[in-house]
Amino acid sequence: MQSYRLLLLPFFILVVSFTILYPNFADRTLKVVVREDVYSLPEADQKTLVSGLFDRWEKDYGKSSGWTIEPKGTLPPKENPFYTIQGRFITSAKINQISQENQSLVNESKNKLEPTWIENMIRGGKSLSIKLGLDLQGGMRVVLKGDFEDYTSKLRDLYAKEITELNLTLNNQAAKPEEKEKAKNRLSEIESSFYLSPMRKIVELEKAKMIIDNRLTTQNLTEPQVRIQKEQDAIEVSLPGVSNSAAILEILQNTETVEYRLEEPNPFTFKSQIAENERRMMDLGQREKTDIYLFQELVKNKAGKKAQDEFLAELERKYNIPKDYKVYAMWARGNSAKSTLLPRSFVVLERKIALSGNDMTNAQPSYNSNSYGWMVSFTLTPNGAEKFFDLTSENRGRNLAIVWGDKVISNPVINDPIAGGRAEISGSFSEQEAIRLANVISEGALPIPLSVLEMRFIGPTLGIESIEVGVKAVAIGFFLVMVYMIFYYRLGGFIADLSLLVNIIILAALLTLMDFTLTLPGIAGIILTAGMAVDANVIIYERIREEIEEGRALSIAVTRGFENAFWTIMDANVTTLIAGILMIRLGNGPIKGFAITLCWGIVTTLFTSLFLSRLFMELSVNRMGIHHLNLRPFFFGKKEGKHA
Numbered sequence: 001m002q003s004y005r006l007l008l009l010p011f012f013i014l015v016v017s018f019t020i021l022y023p024n025f026a027d028r029t030l031k032v033v034v035r036e037d038v039y040s041l042p043e044a045d046q047k048t049l050v051s052g053l054f055d056r057w058e059k060d061y062g063k064s065s066g067w068t069i070e071p072k073g074t075l076p077p078k079e080n081p082f083y084t085i086q087g088r089f090i091t092s093a094k095i096n097q098i099s100q101e102n103q104s105l106v107n108e109s110k111n112k113l114e115p116t117w118i119e120n121m122i123r124g125g126k127s128l129s130i131k132l133g134l135d136l137q138g139g140m141r142v143v144l145k146g147d148f149e150d151y152t153s154k155l156r157d158l159y160a161k162e163i164t165e166l167n168l169t170l171n172n173q174a175a176k177p178e179e180k181e182k183a184k185n186r187l188s189e190i191e192s193s194f195y196l197s198p199m200r201k202i203v204e205l206e207k208a209k210m211i212i213d214n215r216l217t218t219q220n221l222t223e224p225q226v227r228i229q230k231e232q233d234a235i236e237v238s239l240p241g242v243s244n245s246a247a248i249l250e251i252l253q254n255t256e257t258v259e260y261r262l263e264e265p266n267p268f269t270f271k272s273q274i275a276e277n278e279r280r281m282m283d284l285g286q287r288e289k290t291d292i293y294l295f296q297e298l299v300k301n302k303a304g305k306k307a308q309d310e311f312l313a314e315l316e317r318k319y320n321i322p323k324d325y326k327v328y329a330m331w332a333r334g335n336s337a338k339s340t341l342l343p344r345s346f347v348v349l350e351r352k353i354a355l356s357g358n359d360m361t362n363a364q365p366s367y368n369s370n371s372y373g374w375m376v377s378f379t380l381t382p383n384g385a386e387k388f389f390d391l392t393s394e395n396r397g398r399n400l401a402i403v404w405g406d407k408v409i410s411n412p413v414i415n416d417p418i419a420g421g422r423a424e425i426s427g428s429f430s431e432q433e434a435i436r437l438a439n440v441i442s443e444g445a446l447p448i449p450l451s452v453l454e455m456r457f458i459g460p461t462l463g464i465e466s467i468e469v470g471v472k473a474v475a476i477g478f479f480l481v482m483v484y485m486i487f488y489y490r491l492g493g494f495i496a497d498l499s500l501l502v503n504i505i506i507l508a509a510l511l512t513l514m515d516f517t518l519t520l521p522g523i524a525g526i527i528l529t530a531g532m533a534v535d536a537n538v539i540i541y542e543r544i545r546e547e548i549e550e551g552r553a554l555s556i557a558v559t560r561g562f563e564n565a566f567w568t569i570m571d572a573n574v575t576t577l578i579a580g581i582l583m584i585r586l587g588n589g590p591i592k593g594f595a596i597t598l599c600w601g602i603v604t605t606l607f608t609s610l611f612l613s614r615l616f617m618e619l620s621v622n623r624m625g626i627h628h629l630n631l632r633p634f635f636f637g638k639k640e641g642k643h644a
Contacts, residue, residue, distance in 0.1 A: 007619070010612050014502060017509035023116045023128045024512075030085040032098060033110040039078050049105040050075050061098055065089070091132060092240050096139070130512050132240065133519030133593070134225075139240040144252060144450035146205060146233050148196050151448045154257075157326070159190050160351035164324055166190075201233055207447050209235055212252060225517060234453055252450070260355035260391070263347055263399035263411060264325055270348040273319050274327075291315060295329060295343050305449075308406065315346065326351050331407040347408055349401050354391050359384025365434035374434035377424040385421035393417040477527050478504075481534055489541050489631050495616045496537035503533050503601075503608040510600050521594035529601025532573070536609035540565040545631040554629055555621050562614045569609060577602045 038046060054073055061067070067087030076082055090113060099106050115125040122128065134141055156163075169175050169183040196204075205228050212226050212235065225238040237252060264270055274291065281290045295311055315327045329343035363378035380388055391400070392414050402410040482500070485493030507529065511518070544561030552560070580602065583595035620626045 006615055010502065010615070013506060017505045019118055020122070020128060020509040020512050021130075021505070022118050024130050025088065026116050027086060027088055028090045028116070029114040030090050030095065031112045031114065032083040032085060033107045033112075034076060034081040034083070034105060035107045036081070038075070038105055039081070046075055049102070053102050053105055056098075056101060061094065096240065128512055130508065131515065131517040133517045133522070134238040134240055135520050136518065139238065141239075141454075141456045142237045142252060142452060143229065143232070143454040144235045144237065145453040146201070146208065146235070147449040147451060148201060148204075148233065151204065152194050152196065155194055157351045157353060159193075160324060162352075163187065163190060198230075202228065202230060204447050205233065205235060208450065211447075212237065232453065235450065257403075257405065258357040258360065259353050259403045260388075261328075261349040261352070261401050261403055262354055262391075262395060263349055263401050265398060268348070270319060270321055270325065271346065274315070274346045274348075277319075292329075292343060292345060299342060305406070321348060324351055325349065328401070328403065328406065328408045330411065331409055341407075343407075347399075347401060347411060349403070349408070354400070355384065355388055359387060363438040365431070365438045367431075374431055375424050376434055376438050377422065378438075380421045380423065382421070385419070388421075388423065389417055389419050474523060474527060478530060481530060485534060485537070489537075491620070491626070491629060492537075492541050492544075492617070492631050495613055495620070496534065496541075498616065499537070499608040499613045500530060500533050502612060503604050504530065506607070507597070507601055507604045510604070511597065514600075516596060517593070519590060519593045521590040522597045525594045525597030525601060528598060529605060532576070532602065533605040533609055536565075536569045536573070536605060537613060539568055540609070540613065541631050544629075548629070548631070554627070555618075558614075558617050558621055558629075562610070562617075566610060569606070573602045573606055 038049060041049075050073070057069060065087055067085055067090070070084045095111060095113065099111055113127070115127070119125055119128050166183045166187045170180055170187070175183075209226050209228055216226070216237075216239070225236075227236045227238075228234075229236050278290050278292060281287065287293055295308070298308055298311060312327045312329070315321075316325075319327075321327060325348050328347050328349050330345045330347050331341055332344045333341055359381050360378045361381055363376050365374055365376050368375045395414050396416070398414055399411050400414050401408045402412075478500070482493075482497040485496045487493070489496065504526065507526065511522075516522070540561055543565045544557050547557035547560050547564075548554070577599055580595045580599040583591055584599065587595060621629065
């Protein structure tokens with residue numbers, strides 16, 4: 001370590017680190033796109049929307065930020081329908097806040113933070129900015145618990161018909177022994193799929209997590225964080241800067257599926273019994289006692305899914321519906337297209353799902369000018385297309401109901417086999433319902449229903465205060481440590497401070513490359529890293545001082561001081577690293593954030609303390625002509641190391 005050429009390595013690492021961190025301090029450009037329909041609004045409405053944006057700009061968005069916005073105070077021209085915001089430190093929280101508080105004006109799905117040239121070069125335009133956690137910039141945190149009982153019930157519906165056929169085979173005296181054995185094995189296999197082990201639950205939660213990730217991406221929410229909480233069978237979602245909580249919550253919880261189920265065969269024995277009872281009650285002038293009226297009241301009073309399911313289950317018992325069938329409500333609107341979507345009658349469908357949402361893909365909503373309503377067209381997967389062709393070939397003349405969630409929205413008759421792998425769903429859809437249904441088909445429905453276990457909001461004021469407190473804590477801590485090191489170890493302290501700064505810069509660059517989200521516990525981990533780095537230098541300097549006081553030459557004292565301190569520092573840091581790795585593996589949330597910064601901080605500390613500090617010290621002693629090295633505080637002691 002006697003050559004100046006070794007300085008090239010830390011110099012190269014520093015250049016790379018500063019390059020990675022540059023986007024955090026660069027002047028950025030954000031394009032906020034105006035909705036197309038705004039330009040067709042009356043001028044008075046346009047002015048109201050624009051004044052709302054700029055009132056908020058003066059009070060919040062642009063206040064003390066130093067950002068600029070163009071054009072200011074007016075609507076941008078239709079040929080360039082976007083506002084251009086420029087400035088430093090444009091956070092995801094502010095982008096989300098601007099988008100969601102101006103939804104009638106801003107097309108949030110098209111807002112774009114222009115990448116810097118470094119982001120284009122290193123990551124193809126992907127962000128290299130340090131991500132701030134929920135506790136630093138405000139937003140919403142939701143914990144959603146999975147309902148695995150309902151999931152198991154859906155599975156039973158999926159295999160209902162096959163289970164019935166297998167049981168018939170087992171009870172059939174004429175069936176061959178090998179057929180019975182095969183049926184018994186298959187039945188055992190199906191039954192085992194209903195048992196949800198902890199690992200199986202994690203798999204289903206992972207599927208739900210992936211779908212939630214996709215849904216949040218389509219909402220253009222910047223830096224959402226979705227994590228699984230294994231202990232609670234739940235999914236935690238952190239959304240920085242989110243203010244429109246009701247709409248986001250509906251997107252997260254939407255577990256509606258899309259299924260095809262065959263209706264009972266003609267002459268609709270069970271459906272006719274229900275309809276006949278309804279007519280009899282109507283003839284007696286007792287409409288309020290009819291089943292459909294009672295069910296409508298449940299819906300109007302916003303009774304939960306559980307209450308509605310219990311009502312339909314009671315109908316099945318009342319009319320002695322066989323176990324192979326299930327009662328559903330047929331939903332439709334009244335005479336007006338804008339009237340409420342409500343249950344209007346009951347239908348009896350097979351429990352077996354003929355075609356599931358997993359067989360559908362690439363859905364698109366469109367307006368049907370013939371029926372003056374919205375519909376959804378979709379493509380079937382290769383396996384789905386084959387199943388659909390077989391289904392429509394074998395069941396001509398039967399009704400094939402389309403079930404959205406628990407609502408039967410259409411019940412067409414199968415006239416001819418349908419091939420080609422394309423189909424459409426028409427019903428009493430509004431535009432938003434058609435878009436929502438298309439999204440469910442394209443993205444996939446959640447495999448398990450989710451209920452809100454916990455929901456917390458952190459206001460942006462608290463986020464700003466947290467950032468200020470965190471920055472002050474780090475700055476004051478570093479300053480005091482640096483002053484103390486220079487006061488106590490003089491030149492050695494200056495070298496330690498230089499290594500410490502390099503340590504923090506490299507650590508910040510590493511965390512940025514890892515897409516790490518910085519939180520308050522993460523800042524605590526960085527502060528602890530600084531303390532451990534200083535501690536390593538203290539051990540080294542104490543060893544050097546011991547060598548000096550024993551009368552050894554300065555260059556030898558420096559070399560032996562680093563060598564004697566090496567294993568002490570390694571042992572102390574490796575044991576801490578093991579504890580940190582365990583926290584990463586077993587912890588979650590704040591604990592995991594703290595452990596990640598701590599573990600990577602240990603890696604950078606070992607590099608800067610054992611390599612960089614030694615390099616600077618030996619260059620100072622051997623190449624820069626330092627003949628005296630005093631490692632005692634000012635005004636205390638006079639023992640100096642000297643060259644022989």
